[in-house]
Amino acid sequence: xxxxxLKLSDEELVERLVxxxxxxxxTVEMFLIFRLGRPDVLPIHDLGVxxxxxxxxxxxxxxxxxxxxxxxRALAALPHCRKLVHVARFRTRRL
Numbered sequence: 001x002x003x004x005x006l007k008l009s010d011e012e013l014v015e016r017l018v019x020x021x022x023x024x025x026x027t028v029e030m031f032l033i034f035r036l037g038r039p040d041v042l043p044i045h046d047l048g049v050x051x052x053x054x055x056x057x058x059x060x061x062x063x064x065x066x067x068x069x070x071x072x073r074a075l076a077a078l079p080h081c082r083k084l085v086h087v088a089r090f091r092t093r094r095l
Contacts, residue, residue: 002035002036005031005036006036010032010038010041013028013031013032013036014028017031024045025044025045025065026043026045026046029041029043029044029045029046030043040076042068042069042072042075044065044066044068044069044072045065049068050062050063050068053068053071
Protein backbone atom coordinates (compact mmCIF):
# COMPACT_ATOMS: atom_id res chain seq x y z
CA UNK A 1 0.00 0.00 0.00
CA UNK A 2 2.76 2.46 0.94
CA UNK A 3 4.57 2.24 -2.41
CA UNK A 4 1.31 2.58 -4.34
CA UNK A 5 0.27 5.54 -2.17
CA LEU A 6 3.50 7.36 -2.98
CA LYS A 7 2.54 7.35 -6.67
CA LEU A 8 -0.91 8.90 -6.14
CA SER A 9 -1.78 12.57 -5.77
CA ASP A 10 -3.17 13.90 -2.51
CA GLU A 11 -6.62 14.18 -4.07
CA GLU A 12 -6.56 10.60 -5.35
CA LEU A 13 -5.54 9.29 -1.94
CA VAL A 14 -8.24 11.25 -0.14
CA GLU A 15 -10.88 9.97 -2.55
CA ARG A 16 -9.77 6.36 -2.18
CA LEU A 17 -9.19 6.28 1.56
CA VAL A 18 -12.30 8.12 2.74
CA UNK A 19 -14.37 5.56 0.87
CA UNK A 20 -13.20 3.00 3.45
CA UNK A 21 -15.59 2.79 6.38
CA UNK A 22 -14.04 4.36 9.48
CA UNK A 23 -11.44 6.46 7.65
CA UNK A 24 -12.21 10.16 7.53
CA UNK A 25 -10.59 13.22 6.04
CA UNK A 26 -8.56 13.99 9.19
CA THR A 27 -7.05 10.50 9.20
CA VAL A 28 -6.05 10.83 5.56
CA GLU A 29 -4.50 14.26 6.18
CA MET A 30 -2.38 12.83 9.00
CA PHE A 31 -1.39 9.86 6.82
CA LEU A 32 -0.29 12.21 4.04
CA ILE A 33 1.77 14.36 6.39
CA PHE A 34 3.34 11.85 8.75
CA ARG A 35 3.52 8.56 6.83
CA LEU A 36 4.06 9.81 3.28
CA GLY A 37 6.11 12.86 4.24
CA ARG A 38 4.04 15.42 2.37
CA PRO A 39 4.59 18.58 4.44
CA ASP A 40 2.60 20.79 2.06
CA VAL A 41 -0.71 19.27 3.23
CA LEU A 42 -2.75 21.67 5.37
CA PRO A 43 -4.88 19.60 7.77
CA ILE A 44 -8.10 21.57 7.31
CA HIS A 45 -10.08 19.15 9.50
CA ASP A 46 -7.69 19.36 12.47
CA LEU A 47 -9.11 21.01 15.60
CA GLY A 48 -5.72 22.44 16.61
CA VAL A 49 -5.28 24.10 13.23
CA UNK A 50 -8.81 25.53 13.36
CA UNK A 51 -8.30 26.90 16.88
CA UNK A 52 -4.87 28.23 15.97
CA UNK A 53 -6.29 30.06 12.99
CA UNK A 54 -8.98 31.63 15.19
CA UNK A 55 -6.43 32.76 17.78
CA UNK A 56 -3.87 33.97 15.25
CA UNK A 57 -6.43 36.04 13.36
CA UNK A 58 -8.52 37.16 16.32
CA UNK A 59 -11.70 35.45 15.13
CA UNK A 60 -14.48 34.36 17.45
CA UNK A 61 -15.44 31.46 15.19
CA UNK A 62 -13.46 28.46 14.04
CA UNK A 63 -13.20 28.27 10.26
CA UNK A 64 -14.95 25.65 8.20
CA UNK A 65 -12.65 23.35 6.21
CA UNK A 66 -13.49 25.20 2.97
CA UNK A 67 -12.44 28.51 4.53
CA UNK A 68 -9.14 27.02 5.71
CA UNK A 69 -8.56 25.51 2.28
CA UNK A 70 -8.91 28.92 0.64
CA UNK A 71 -6.61 30.41 3.27
CA UNK A 72 -4.10 27.62 2.67
CA ARG A 73 -4.06 28.25 -1.05
CA ALA A 74 -3.11 31.87 -0.40
CA LEU A 75 -0.38 30.74 2.01
CA ALA A 76 1.01 28.19 -0.43
CA ALA A 77 2.77 30.98 -2.28
CA LEU A 78 4.63 31.97 0.89
CA PRO A 79 7.77 30.20 2.12
CA HIS A 80 7.62 28.33 5.42
CA CYS A 81 3.85 27.82 5.39
CA ARG A 82 4.14 24.72 7.58
CA LYS A 83 5.94 26.67 10.29
CA LEU A 84 2.95 29.00 10.55
CA VAL A 85 0.64 26.05 11.09
CA HIS A 86 2.88 24.58 13.80
CA VAL A 87 3.10 27.93 15.61
CA ALA A 88 -0.69 28.23 15.57
CA ARG A 89 -1.09 24.70 16.93
CA PHE A 90 1.45 25.34 19.70
CA ARG A 91 -0.33 28.51 20.81
CA THR A 92 -3.68 26.75 21.18
CA ARG A 93 -2.22 24.15 23.55
CA ARG A 94 -1.44 26.89 26.02
CA LEU A 95 -4.97 28.34 26.10
